Amino acid sequence: MSEVVKNGEMIVLKAVKKIYNLGSEDVHALDGVDLDIQRNEYISIMGPSGSGKSTLMNVIGCLDTPSEGTYIFEGEPVHEMDDNQLASIRNRKIGFVFQTFNLLSKLTALRNVELPLIYANVPRDERIEQAKIALEKVGLGDRMKHKPNEMSGGQRQRVAIARSLVTNPSIILADEPTGNLDSKSGQEIMKIFDSLHDSGNTIILVTHERYIAEHANRTINLLDGKIRTDEKNNK
Amino acid sequence: MFQLFFENIRIAVSAIFSSKMRSFLTALGIIIGVLAVTLMGTLISGLDKSFEKSMSMLGKDVFHISKFEWFGNQDYWELRNRPDIKPEYAEKLVEQGKYVLAASPQSFRMSDMSRDEKNITGVSVIGTTTDYMQTSNTTIEEGRFITDGEHNSGSRVAVIGFDVAEELFEKSDPIGENVKIGPYKFRVIGVVEKQGKFLGLQSMDTQAIIPLGTFQRLFSRRGFFRLSVKVDKDNMEEAEYEVRSIMRRIRGIRPEEPDNFAINKQEAFETTYNSIKLAIGGTGIFITVLSLIVGGIGIMNIMFVSVKERTREIGIRKAIGATRGVILSQFLIEAVLICLMGGLTGLGLAFGLSFAIDKFLPSEMPVSLAILAVVISLAVGIMSGLVPSYRAAKLDPIEALSYD
Numbered sequence: 001m002s003e004v005v006k007n008g009e010m011i012v013l014k015a016v017k018k019i020y021n022l023g024s025e026d027v028h029a030l031d032g033v034d035l036d037i038q039r040n041e042y043i044s045i046m047g048p049s050g051s052g053k054s055t056l057m058n059v060i061g062c063l064d065t066p067s068e069g070t071y072i073f074e075g076e077p078v079h080e081m082d083d084n085q086l087a088s089i090r091n092r093k094i095g096f097v098f099q100t101f102n103l104l105s106k107l108t109a110l111r112n113v114e115l116p117l118i119y120a121n122v123p124r125d126e127r128i129e130q131a132k133i134a135l136e137k138v139g140l141g142d143r144m145k146h147k148p149n150e151m152s153g154g155q156r157q158r159v160a161i162a163r164s165l166v167t168n169p170s171i172i173l174a175d176e177p178t179g180n181l182d183s184k185s186g187q188e189i190m191k192i193f194d195s196l197h198d199s200g201n202t203i204i205l206v207t208h209e210r211y212i213a214e215h216a217n218r219t220i221n222l223l224d225g226k227i228r229t230d231e232k233n234n235k
Numbered sequence: 236m237f238q239l240f241f242e243n244i245r246i247a248v249s250a251i252f253s254s255k256m257r258s259f260l261t262a263l264g265i266i267i268g269v270l271a272v273t274l275m276g277t278l279i280s281g282l283d284k285s286f287e288k289s290m291s292m293l294g295k296d297v298f299h300i301s302k303f304e305w306f307g308n309q310d311y312w313e314l315r316n317r318p319d320i321k322p323e324y325a326e327k328l329v330e331q332g333k334y335v336l337a338a339s340p341q342s343f344r345m346s347d348m349s350r351d352e353k354n355i356t357g358v359s360v361i362g363t364t365t366d367y368m369q370t371s372n373t374t375i376e377e378g379r380f381i382t383d384g385e386h387n388s389g390s391r392v393a394v395i396g397f398d399v400a401e402e403l404f405e406k407s408d409p410i411g412e413n414v415k416i417g418p419y420k421f422r423v424i425g426v427v428e429k430q431g432k433f434l435g436l437q438s439m440d441t442q443a444i445i446p447l448g449t450f451q452r453l454f455s456r457r458g459f460f461r462l463s464v465k466v467d468k469d470n471m472e473e474a475e476y477e478v479r480s481i482m483r484r485i486r487g488i489r490p491e492e493p494d495n496f497a498i499n500k501q502e503a504f505e506t507t508y509n510s511i512k513l514a515i516g517g518t519g520i521f522i523t524v525l526s527l528i529v530g531g532i533g534i535m536n537i538m539f540v541s542v543k544e545r546t547r548e549i550g551i552r553k554a555i556g557a558t559r560g561v562i563l564s565q566f567l568i569e570a571v572l573i574c575l576m577g578g579l580t581g582l583g584l585a586f587g588l589s590f591a592i593d594k595f596l597p598s599e600m601p602v603s604l605a606i607l608a609v610v611i612s613l614a615v616g617i618m619s620g621l622v623p624s625y626r627a628a629k630l631d632p633i634e635a636l637s638y639d
Contacts, residue, residue: 063554063632084558091556102551102636106249118242119556163555 264530281598362450570620
């Protein structure tokens with residue numbers, strides 16, 4: 001768990017634009033976004049489809065770089081990074097949780113959770129140890145040898161969360177994490193995110209469900225590639 | 236780095252074994268290619284060995300004079316009507332030629348041999364003189380060879396081949412015993428050491444050597460006849476010139492007339508053999524290259540399919556931190572592993588088949604050939620895997636993640 005050492009700015013986006021060229025016209029998926037995120041924040045990003053929330057998530061998650069503007073992640077200039085540097089920062093500092101789980105179907109839960117550590121070159125014994133701890137944290141200590149198709153949707157998403165946690169990342173990015181789950185499993189998943197936040201993690205949720213967004217402490221509304229509202233939630 | 240390498244091998248093995256049939260069919264081209272190259276190599280090395288052994292029977296420093304050229308294309312009847320080679324030429328060649336060390340006339344015929352109830356057919360009976368020991372590569376294993384006296388007196392003595400001794404006498408000692416060549420009784424005075432087959436065709440061990448004088452008295456003065464002339468091996472060219480001029484003088488051939496005899500050398504075999512070897516090798520290389528190209532294209536194709544199928548997996552791996560290099564090596568290792576498995580399978584099959592070939596032709600697979608086969612499969616794997624792997628490596632993680 002990343003501890004709250006200082007409450008400084010972890011993520012700083014300044015005038016970020018993401019422009020896609022679709023034939024004759026340029027599409028401004030992000031059109032000048034300014035955003036600061038502090039350590040141990042719990043943020044939800046909302047907006048209708050096409051509002052740019054996926055693009056914003058990709059940029060924050062270092063899967064994509066801004067066309068214009070600057071993005072500083074823990075002091076590192078992400079907007080200047082090349083492919084390998086981006087891969088490294090994703091590996092070390094970012095944990096992803098996707099709507100469709102995105103687990104590797106041929107691997108067991110344990111192996112799936114180990115994967116980021118393999119790319120971080122962690123020795124085998126240590127890797128297995130950490131993966132086990134992460135799986136226990138999401139309540140799957142007894143499901144380690146199961147493959148994704150032997151588990152329920154809620155369990156799969158918990159494996160995905162364990163995978164996102166295992167490298168001790170600076171932020172966990174969750175893109176519609178309950179989108180493919182029934183409401184009961186969805187509630188369980190949200191409980192896990194809540195407790196992760198309580199133990200010091202920084203979490204960013206992308207969702208279009210208000211009741212999911214309300215779990216967060218701060219909600220950002222996007223429209224047409226711009227931040228329309230950015231407010232604290234009353235809890 | 237070792238962690239990643241090991242992980243990539245693990246991924247590759249699981250990918251290959253999760254679709255065994257597809258992997259096998261993919262590797263088939265490589266299997267056939269490697270099988271072709273190793274079998275061809277084994278065959279040629281076997282041929283080389285048996286050729287060398289056969290050539291040593293002929294002797295490098297021995298000329299074989301007869302009516303016929305070994306590998307000529309002259310009209311048969313013209314050669315047929317040349318005057319016969321006569322035994323007394325041998326003496327003249329030894330007397331007059333300063334490079335001639337020995338000369339043995341040889342008459343041949345096929346015959347049956349028997350002893351009591353035992354019988355052996357297809358024995359080549361050679362009538363010759365004492366010099367035969369020098370012009371041929373014959374070693375006496377037991378007993379002795381024929382003498383000049385026996386030649387002159389026409390004694391009925393025989394030196395028999397190894398297989399003949401084995402067939403007619405089994406375990407007992409043949410020396411001093413009587414055998415029959417055709418209807419005639421002979422006394423065995425020696426046994427020739429085992430020699431094997433000449434060029435894998437004609438056995439040198441089912442023979443019986445008798446004095447030329449005896450041969451001519453009992454069988455015939457005509458028929459196939461040749462002179463083997465052993466010369467100074469340091470002056471082969473001069474020796475050939477000398478032998479040719481002595482022969483022309485004996486025959487009384489005028490300067491403008493062509494030879495009416497042939498001087499055959501081991502070289503003639505070598506020239507012919509090399510062109511055969513070249514043909515076999517060329518065909519082999521052609522088949523190999525062709526099947527490796529086809530096999531390589533097959534692997535490239537299947538790797539493209541594999542990359543396409545696993546686009547989402549690539550997206551996931553990239554999202555959680557796999558670099559381009561890691562993805563590239565993952566797919567490259569898979570391609571190389573398929574090729575390597577195919578190559579080793581082909582090698583194993585060829586190794587097995589080489590034992591079958593050994594039954595006809597003494598051959599064993601050279602180690603260098605096995606190494607070559609492995610190197611070739613590695614190279615094909617890398618060449619055919621590179622482009623698909625590169626395509627996988629440069630996939631955009633966002634697009635890959637949203638691929639269905």
